[in-house]
Amino acid sequence: MKPIFYINRVLMGLSAFWSFFLAVIITVDVVGRGLFNSPLTGSLEIIVNSIVVIAFLQLGYAVGSGSMLRADFILHLLPRRLTLFLDVTGLVIGAIIFGLLCYAVIDPTISAYRSGDYEGEGAMRVPTWPIYATIFFGSLLTTINYILLAFDRYASERPDHV
Template structure:
């Protein structure tokens, strides 16, 4: 299905970009530590890291949903009959989609306001724009909601979707 392939491709790409960004951030933090030891810290590191963490999380949350990596505690659910397990799974998928679509809706106004007002974080030599982090929340929440809906439809229609993997294939 086209929607699944588009979502999976986008989900995978954002996960890889987020991982690369996190890796690069490690070097920025290391450089700041070294320069602090030399008495000249890098300006704006705190602001860059704070906004980057938000962006990285929301770039990767769609992958966590679609790959089945979201946090679950199944020790009690495993003791229930299979039909009740399936019902709970469906309810959790509906709740997950609802939460992320609610987050998407709630984040629209702050993201637009941040962009329109030119909101920045930090003072002095380096001021970091906040709007990319706010739009990452929008986009990531929307993609996570779509991925929950894909999983829900697959469950309701009895489709077998393999877990999305970074390098391997998956079944549709």
């Protein structure tokens, strides 16, 4: 197993655990509001920021396992070479998009870390740099997965491999 796939699985497991943790927070918040008229302090900030983190932790696994959404309903009607070209092109475009996202989030991550930027007011203040860092590393991992899949897809259809 390639190390990247191991990393994908570990991050997917972490995001599943985190999702369960969010379910507990939401339940405690709802019960607290309903029974005691006292919501869980900071639950909104935790939930809002966690959704972004969970999504970016899962992206690498979704791409690497072939679970990312694809519109391939017409590909079986096309010649094999054109299908290969479109598959590889789509994977390269995915790598470019997430590579650009990775690049775009570098400055906000560094700025949020240096300035101590946070989200939320009052009792719960959540630092934003870990969220930006998760977007960076999730995008980087997704980019790597797209590149590896593009090479694998191209190599699997070369004449000497058919």
